[in-house]
Amino acid sequence: MSAPDLVIRGGDVVNADSVVRADICVSRGRVSALTEPGAAPPAEHEVDATGLLVLPGGVDPHCHVGFTSGEFTTLDDYPAATRAAVHGGTTTIVDFGIPVPGERVVDAVHRQREQAPRGYCDSGLHACVVDWDETTGGQLDQLAGEGVVTVKMFTTYRDETMADEETILRTMKHLRTLGGMVYIHCESNTIVEDTQNVVAAGGDISAHRHHETRPELSESAAVAAVLALAEHADAPVYFVHQSTPEAVALVERARREGRRAYGEVVVHHLTLDQGAYASDHPERFVCCPPLRSAHTVQGLRQKLVTGALSTIGSDHCCYDTGQKVAAKHDVRAMPNGLPGVETRLPVAFSEFVSSGLMPVTQFVDLTATSPARLNGLYPRKGLIAPGSDADLVLWDPQATATVRSSDLHMATDYTPYEGRPLRGLPVTVLVRGRIVVRDRAFIADEPHGQFVPASPIHAAR
Ligand code: URP
Ligand code: ZN
Ligand code: ZN
Ligand code: ZN
Secondary structure (H helix, E strand, C coil), rough: CCCEEEEEEEEEEEEEEEEEEEEEEECCCCCEEEECCCCCCCCCCCEEEECCCEEEEEEECCCCCEEEEECCCCCHHHHHHHHHHCCCEEEEEEEEECCCCCCCCCHHHHHHHCCCCCCEEEEEEEECCCCCCCHHHHHHHHHHHHHCEEEEEECCCCCCCCCCCCHHHHHHHHHHHHHCCEECCCHHHHHHHHHHHHHHHCCECHHHHHHCCCCCHHHHHHHHHHHHHHHHHCCCCCCCCCHHHHHHHHHHHHHHHHCCCCEEEEEHHHHHHHHHHHHHHHHCCCCCCCCCCCCHHHHHHHHHHHHCCCCCEEECCCCCHHHHHHCCCCCCCCCCCCCCCCHHHHHHHHHHHHHCCCCCCHHHHHHHHHHHHCCCCCCCCCCCCCECCCCCEEEEEEEEEEEHHHHCCCCCCCCCCCCEEEEEEEEEEEEEEEEEECCECCCCCCCCCEEECCCCCCCCC
């Protein structure tokens, strides 16, 4: 074996299906070998991982960067979002090219893709289709050739990104031929708007009432309708930010029946509940779907640990308190979404692995391996094996901290997890063999992010 550029010695190397104590050799940004502990040849750069876990870098399948919705744009850009990501152990984000009104599907993707080299970690992209015209199929063909095979769609947000059923069906059928997949936000807009009207008629539709305006039934109804379209189209489908056990059960049953249906959950729906809307800062917790009852959160956590969900994302949206309060008296006008790319892995690890609810292998599967697979990035991402990118996180399972907004790096002034105790933290983080965080300090000199093209996820049909 020629001398590796870098060796990581003696850590417990975790993949989705194994934990093995090994040395990891890195050459030209990739893992070149795993050896018995102590057997790797000396290298110019060595990192001691004794007593630490070595995880594949986190892959965040749902991360909005510089995202404009209505009058509001999230406050981060690629440098800011990815600096926060790597501090939290995430080394690949999958962002969205969401068209602003009048923008073409491909142009929205290219606008975000140009940002990738400014990142401190790598990135992929989802396209977004809002309506179908005679050019859409050709645009999706072009994007598939450029490494974008997933398409975000929404059943809600009228006059912004909402797509009708015909558009969803056409997009599913077209992506099926490309080995791609629709990623869909499911809430029945009819039920949501009617409920908003009822709440508004009562005289208060402020952030304190947010959870009442988007009922659980709206989510189940939309998931059922979209599952039917996917079955009719014989197309795969991925449901983003599932927030209720009922909605997850619909997807679980479809998958058990042999259909290609997947569910994502985001950390805030697993760890926060609607009690946050009774707090002094309810606006900071306004997201769609909303935070649910404690009972629902318990059911959702149960679904996660029993394997009903495929991925854990962040749905990172970096608004600050000023933006959130601007329209807090009317949730219909507020910017929705919570900052979370940096806290995704530490909060999920504490809640599920340190608490004994989940083995670390399952954590890696949910936060890196399955997100990589379901985005066409595997085995380059989401795996520690020869040939994979050397995106590695040295993780101290015993390290403790308390979440403080002032210690975080996201371009906002708050975190929904303020004061939460953590056990288990990333210590040192490598992106394609470069150390970007060492002993919890950011040491990257300049950004070297790459856009990572996705391969087809499923065989084309
Ligand atoms: O509240 C959310 N999730 N806002 C971001 C856009 C979306 O729906 O994912
Ligand atoms: Zn959404
Ligand atoms: Zn989102
Ligand atoms: Zn720092």
